[in-house]
Amino acid sequence: MTDSDIRDNRTEMEEEDMNAMIEQLCQSKADEFRLIGYDQVEGKDVWECVSDKYHKTGTPPLYQVVNDILSLKVTQFMNYITLNMYRGDTRR
Numbered sequence: 001m002t003d004s005d006i007r008d009n010r011t012e013m014e015e016e017d018m019n020a021m022i023e024q025l026c027q028s029k030a031d032e033f034r035l036i037g038y039d040q041v042e043g044k045d046v047w048e049c050v051s052d053k054y055h056k057t058g059t060p061p062l063y064q065v066v067n068d069i070l071s072l073k074v075t076q077f078m079n080y081i082t083l084n085m086y087r088g089d090t091r092r
Helices: 002-035 043-051 062-070 074-087
Strands: none
Touching: 002 043, 002 062, 043 062, 043 074
């Protein structure tokens, strides 16, 4: 195994860990929304809302992604859902 292979494996593992962490944060935010009565919210819905603005500018640094998830308000989420329903628009 070369140094490059080790770096590639480490980067791949770090990315997998990062994705798992982001998924857990989104699930946690969805749980929070369900606690206040929004029973249909899932983690993937939270991620779609948060990541919608990243389509134009690209994914920001991890700290910004975490902040965007944790600071998401239910009103922002509902505005996103409502606008997408009117547009008939979903990004996957």
